[in-house]
């Protein structure tokens with residue numbers, strides 16, 4: 001039996017992580033946060049003193065990542081890195097290591113191993129194009145740069161961190177460019193994906209849209 005997959009792709013800070021987690025919990029499906037694996041590769045490389053442009057060494061790091069996810073926490077080689085992997089250095093590092101074909105290939109089987117019954121919700125940039133091209137439902141979830149920058153600004157301020165809206169927008173634009181223009185597995189809106197622009201849509205509504213689309217696909 002083919003295990004169903006809902007692939008949710010989109011740019012940084014579009015809210016796809018939150019939507020994916022909520023959809024997975026509503027359906028009782030497993031969840032793959034593929035960005036976490038790129039972040040962990042960057043964290044492991046930084047810990048080992050490996051340059052983020054050393055493709056061969058990064059590939060070795062990615063293949064041998066010793067990761068454990070449990071109870072919303074993450075361990076890398078036995079040490080908890082939940083906070084660190086969400087930080088700015090891991091985030092920028094992730095988008096740098098993610099350009100390398102060797103790194104992406106090294107993480108491919110690991111991502112596909114999350115596909116287990118009763119189903120999987122996978123979020124990232126290439127879930128529908130490369131990792132699960134046969135996904136049952138493909139969603140391209142996006143929002144304008146302004147809205148995404150506002151959302152990230154709010155998150156940082158709520159965490160008690162300092163933030164600057166202008167530099168956040170700039171950072172998102174640069175990250176979008178890197179994700180869209182890279183040679184290997186660029187971020188694209190696939191022709192068979194449904195488009196969900198959440199610029200003026202609350203999270204609940206976005207979740208409901210995906211659940212409705214899922215019902216429709218299941219009904220054939």
Ligand code: CDP
Nearest residue numbers: 012013034035036038094095098124125126
């Ligand atoms: O959405 P955000 O950039 O905040 O974080 P993320 O989803 O955890 O992804 C971190 C970085 O990993 C992204 O900037 C992408 O460059 C990269 N990534 C990727 O290339 N392919 C994926 N399937 C997921 C993430």
